[in-house]
Amino acid sequence: xxxxxxxxxxxxxxxxxxxxxxxxxxxxxxxxxxxxxxxxxxxxxxxxxxxxxxxxxxxxxxxxxxxxxxxxxxxxxxxxxxxxxxxxxxxxxxxxxxxxxxxxxxxxxxxxxxxxxxxxxxxxxxxxxxxxxxxxxxxxxxxxxxxxxxxxxxxxxxxxxxxxxxxxxxxxxxxxxxxxxxxxxxxxxxxxxxxxxxxxxxxxxxxxxxxxxxxxxxxxxxxxx
Numbered sequence: 205x206x207x208x209x210x211x212x213x214x215x216x217x218x219x220x221x222x223x224x225x226x227x228x229x230x231x232x233x234x235x236x237x238x239x240x241x242x243x244x245x246x247x248x249x250x251x252x253x254x255x256x257x258x259x260x261x262x263x264x265x266x267x268x269x270x271x272x273x274x275x276x277x278x279x280x281x282x283x284x285x286x287x288x289x290x291x292x293x294x295x296x297x298x299x300x301x302x303x304x305x306x307x308x309x310x311x312x313x314x315x316x317x318x319x320x321x322x323x324x325x326x327x328x329x330x331x332x333x334x335x336x337x338x339x340x341x342x343x344x345x346x347x348x349x350x351x352x353x354x355x356x357x358x359x360x361x362x363x364x365x366x367x368x369x370x371x372x373x374x375x376x377x378x379x380x381x382x383x384x385x386x387x388x389x390x391x392x393x394x395x396x397x398x399x400x401x402x403x404x405x406x407x408x409x410x411x412x413x414x415x416x417x418x419x420x421x422x423x424x425x426x427x428x429x
Contacts, residue, residue, distance in 0.1 A: 216425060217301040218273040219317040221325050222283060225291040227264035236290070241266060244286050253279045256307040267321070269304050269313065274421035277414040280340060284364065285379055288372050291339070293328045296353075297321030298344035320344065339365075349424055356413045363406040371405040374398055378407070 227233050237260075245257035245268075253275045254268040261267055270276050280294045299316025306313065320343040328341050340357035344350055367375070377387040378398065388395040402408065 214300045216273050216298060217304055217315075217317050218270040218276045218296055218298045219267060219301065219321045220270070220276055220279060220283070221261075221265065221267045221295045221297070221318075221321040222258075223293040223295075223325060223328075224264040224287070225293060230290065233264075237264075237266075240286055240290075244283060248279055248282070251278075253282075255304055256309065259308040259310050261310045267309060267318075269301060269309060269317070273298055273425055274418050276342075277417045277421075281410070281414050282379070284339075285372075285376050288376065289369065293325065294340045295321045295324035295328060296340075296342045297324060298342070298346075298349075316345070337361075346424070349421070352420060353417060356417050360410050360413060363410055367405050371401055374401040375405055375407055378402060 224230075224233075224237065227237075230236065241258050241260070245254070248254045248268070249257065252271050255271055256268070258266045258268045268279070270279060276296050280296065283294060284292055297317040297320030299320055301313055301315040301317050303309075303313045324341040324343040327343075328338055331338050338358065339361045342350055342353040342357065344353075374387065374391065377390050378384055381387050381390065384395055384398045384402070388398045391398065
């Protein structure tokens with residue numbers, strides 16, 4: 205008797221849809237947006253985070269497909285750092301995608317992941333007037349995954365919302381240079397000052413929860429295959 209092979213599970217992707225808050229009030233918005241997006245797109249492609257460059261979908265919104273579904277925590281965290289002092293809403297959708305390798309994605313791509321990212325963005329916009337506004341949301345169709353991811357982002361959004369401009373500056377240099385020593389030289393301060401600033405900015409908590417979420421996602425998707 206011929207044994208039927210179990211059909212392969214459809215490949216899953218994660219999609220980031222990001223929205224710049226208050227864009228109409230930002231001077232030279234188009235120029236600032238394009239310069240940052242160009243830099244971030246190149247960096248994220250080089251790091252293997254995204255399939256193709258971030259694509260502007262409307263005036264203040266852009267999207268990208270992650271190279272693998274568990275990569276979005278790295279991309280989301282870096283987007284928030286690179287766009288500061290501009291504020292981003294970041295919505296993540298996980299699911300199937302049509303035409304993922306075709307560019308620009310706003311012309312060729314679609315599917316569950318895009319639809320879920322849109323659902324997540326709508327939730328963020330509805331919650332913007334709440335006592336504790338959220339800036340990051342994940343929608344995957346997996347209740348446990350969404351519970352874990354959104355709990356982490358609720359914590360991260362609260363921590364990041366309390367950072368001062370000086371703390372953001374230190375965080376960005378440490379993240380981009382990969383070293384407290386190099387960041388201290390760049391900022392012309394003692395390494396102890398950098399270390400103290402990172403601690404007060406909850407740098408390590410944000411980094412470690414992002415890494416933990418990525419590991420959780422990697423394990424979750426491995427089980428689903």
